[in-house]
Amino acid sequence: MAVPKRRLSRSNTRKRRSQWKGRAPAIQACPCPRKEAVRPHHVCTHCGLYKGRQVLEGD
Known part of the structure; x- marks a missing residue:
């Protein structure tokens, strides 16, 4: 099995790992009358x- 000769720097590791998180989180409309983004x-x-279901006290 191949083993890397040198350790990757922290910046290179983080650059590589950040590539797959390229899209924004999904947003839905709440069923309440104001249609808040959730x-x-x-x-x-x-x-x-x-x-x-009502889980918190709202306005």
Whole structure:
């Protein structure tokens, strides 16, 4: 099995690892009347809904 002769620098390692994270996170509309933008699998900060259930106190 091939083994690298020298250790890669931290900057080169981080440059390589950052390449696959090229797209922005997905955003969905919350079912509340204001249609706030919410990331998937997160609670709406305005109304407190998650998967159609009230989990936090909203406005």
